[in-house]
Amino acid sequence: MDSERARRDLKAACLSVVCDPHARRDLCRFVDGGHADPPGAVVFGCLLHLAGLGEGARFWWQFAAGSGSARTAPAAYCLFLDHSRRGEHHDARHWARELGRRGFRPGGRRELREVRLCAQAAVLRHVVQCDDPDLGPVPLPGPELPGVLAAFLAPPRLPARRPRPAAGPLRHPALTAAARGTAVRAETGEALAQARRALDVVRVLERHPLGVRAGQLARKAGLTEAALRPLLSMLCEEEYAYRPGAGVYAPGPALDRLAAPGGGALAAQLQRTLALARDSAGAAVYLSRYAEGEVRITQMADGPGAPPVREWVDFKAAAHASAVGKCLLTQLDHEVRADHVARHRPARLTPHTITDSRALFSALDALAPGAPVFDLREYSPGVVCSAVPIATGGAAGSLALSLPAAHAHRLQEATEALRRKAVPVLLALLLSGAIPPDAPEQAPPPAAAAPTPETLRHLRHLGRLFRTPLTRFAASAAGPHLVSDSASGAAYLFGTDPEGEGPRLALPQTLGPLAPGSLPAQEGLVVLGT
Numbered sequence: 001m002d003s004e005r006a007r008r009d010l011k012a013a014c015l016s017v018v019c020d021p022h023a024r025r026d027l028c029r030f031v032d033g034g035h036a037d038p039p040g041a042v043v044f045g046c047l048l049h050l051a052g053l054g055e056g057a058r059f060w061w062q063f064a065a066g067s068g069s070a071r072t073a074p075a076a077y078c079l080f081l082d083h084s085r086r087g088e089h090h091d092a093r094h095w096a097r098e099l100g101r102r103g104f105r106p107g108g109r110r111e112l113r114e115v116r117l118c119a120q121a122a123v124l125r126h127v128v129q130c131d132d133p134d135l136g137p138v139p140l141p142g143p144e145l146p147g148v149l150a151a152f153l154a155p156p157r158l159p160a161r162r163p164r165p166a167a168g169p170l171r172h173p174a175l176t177a178a179a180r181g182t183a184v185r186a187e188t189g190e191a192l193a194q195a196r197r198a199l200d201v202v203r204v205l206e207r208h209p210l211g212v213r214a215g216q217l218a219r220k221a222g223l224t225e226a227a228l229r230p231l232l233s234m235l236c237e238e239e240y241a242y243r244p245g246a247g248v249y250a251p252g253p254a255l256d257r258l259a260a261p262g263g264g265a266l267a268a269q270l271q272r273t274l275a276l277a278r279d280s281a282g283a284a285v286y287l288s289r290y291a292e293g294e295v296r297i298t299q300m301a302d303g304p305g306a307p308p309v310r311e312w313v314d315f316k317a318a319a320h321a322s323a324v325g326k327c328l329l330t331q332l333d334h335e336v337r338a339d340h341v342a343r344h345r346p347a348r349l350t351p352h353t354i355t356d357s358r359a360l361f362s363a364l365d366a367l368a369p370g371a372p373v374f375d376l377r378e379y380s381p382g383v384v385c386s387a388v389p390i391a392t393g394g395a396a397g398s399l400a401l402s403l404p405a406a407h408a409h410r411l412q413e414a415t416e417a418l419r420r421k422a423v424p425v426l427l428a429l430l431l432s433g434a435i436p437p438d439a440p441e442q443a444p445p446p447a448a449a450a451p452t453p454e455t456l457r458h459l460r461h462l463g464r465l466f467r468t469p470l471t472r473f474a475a476s477a478a479g480p481h482l483v484s485d486s487a488s489g490a491a492y493l494f495g496t497d498p499e500g501e502g503p504r505l506a507l508p509q510t511l512g513p514l515a516p517g518s519l520p521a522q523e524g525l526v527v528l529g530t
Contacts, residue, residue: 006085007351010078013106014046017074018152027146035140040069042075043149044141049078050152050374051123052352052384056139058082065098073104085351119151120376121412123383129409137406143507177458190370191419192391195426197223198231202240202255202431211250238273238424258431266432273428274301277421281414284308285403287425288387290328290396293340295319300362309383309402312351320346320360321353323375324400327387330364331396337361353378372415373398377405384408386415388422390433399425401404 017023023043030040043138044059061082064075095138126142179438204212204220212220218228235241239254254272258265270287275287284302288295296346302308319325321338346355352361367373375385378416384407387400401418403411429435 003085003087006081010081010085012080014049017046018149024149026145031141031143031145036194038064038072042048047123048139051120053139073102077106106410112446121374122148122151124408125412126523127409163299164485183503192420192426194423195430198235198427199430201231205241205251209251210249211244214247217249234424238495252351266428269428273424274299277418281401281417283403283414286400288322288324288398295325295328306494317344318379318489321349321379323373323387326364327373328396330367331389349379350377350381352376385412386411388419390422
């Protein structure tokens with residue numbers, strides 16, 4: 001059997017096992033019975049394989065197949081396919097003979113379809129890595145894992161309906177919200193709202209260089225003390241604020257660094273934030289954006305305990321596989337996505353890579369706004385990654401991390417730490433002006449309407465009513481009047497004085513033309529009254 005067919009058959013076999021009506025019952029027995037139930041071990045192994053944890057899947061398949069039970073024959077079949085796809089033909093022949101001895105023949109419905117990213121992430125969230133002194137790292141199921149099985153079920157088929165004439169032009173059935181140009185942008189996320197609240201706090205701090213108490217700071221920033229507390233903790237960690245005394249906060253040195261002349265202030269502050277994110281998540285961290293039609297990694301922070309991803313394929317050509325690329329694609333509309341995959345055809349980089357652009361777009365459109373995007377061994381077989389959207393003005397951006405595949409059990413926890421670090425990244429972009437501050441848009445001034453013949457007739461009539469020049473402005477305090485000066489070419493109409501107030505301009509138009517110099521006055525101001 002060739003490796004590609006074995007890969008497809010193994011995925012289809014695993015989907016068949018986890019979607020079986022008895023899968024939940026078997027998995028519950030496995031979880032509650034001390035991990036000793038062989039049929040449940042088959043289901044657990046298939047879940048691990050679909051989530052990208054191949055080593056753990058092989059361990060539990062071998063455990064189940066070793067029982068010799070007829071109900072665990074699917075485990076031996078999975079081992080046969082797994083060894084075949086990896087080119088380990090000697091081991092594959094061993095399991096083929098075992099299948100023949102048991103009289104197993106694969107049957108039933110085999111459905112090969114893409115597994116949703118959220119289902120894969122859910123498995124990782126409920127799998128715990130246990131370090132056994134004899135066996136090494138062994139994945140174990142969490143108590144909530146059986147509830148994940150429903151995420152692998154195929155969506156229900158809608159009943160066929162007779163085609164009806166459409167009111168508008170026909171659309172391809174695969175087109176989604178992204179195709180209609182309504183892709184959700186990162187600006188709608190909670191992280192940006194938090195960053196704007198932090199910006200309000202910073203603006204108050206800037207007005208109190210010697211410090212301000214937390215209660216007064218909360219009132220001036222329009223926040224409760226409970227909402228202010230985590231923001232102050234973040235601002236102090238990022239050095240936007242510091243505590244000169246108990247309960248007192250003052251502007252920190254990061255504000256001076258961002259205000260320093262030169263073009264490297266923002267990059268230096270972001271690099272410091274990425275280093276803190278690396279230490280918090282325990283993973284290499286990357287900042288990226290989509291510019292000029294390409295995926296660009298602009299900054300990164302790694303270290304001895306947080307190794308970076310080896311770029312064995314250019315990230316520009318691997319947007320369909322990497323968490324960074326997929327996160328950026330979620331922020332683009334359909335036309336831009338289609339243009340990108342037309343220039344960079346999706347290639348199979350690992351057995352888990354999605355190469356069908358329609359399946360890829362459907363998976364991305366199923367994500368909630370601002371939700372993290374995962375790469376579960378899709379770009380590289382030895383790495384798992386996640387990314388969260390970051391708004392960078394009008395361009396798509398992302399904040400991402402990478403972990404060795406052996407640490408995949410930490411991916412969910414590290415991603416939550418990464419999401420928290422999106423707030424200081426956005427705050428730096430707000431302070432530098434890369435993202436405009438949140439201000440209500442001003443309505444454009446109304447365009448001046450051309451005067452109609454009727455309007456001109458009324459204005460000429462008003463001009464005949466006002467004939468008496470008044471040499472002092474105080475004399476016009478009562479009654480309607482026109483005001484001009486000796487050099488003006490127009491006069492302005494003021495209405496009857498409201499009670500207790502001065503005269504108000506009655507018409508938005510000016511009354512003219514007046515010949516400059518035709519209304520001489522000693523004080524330079526001419527008031528025409530009735």
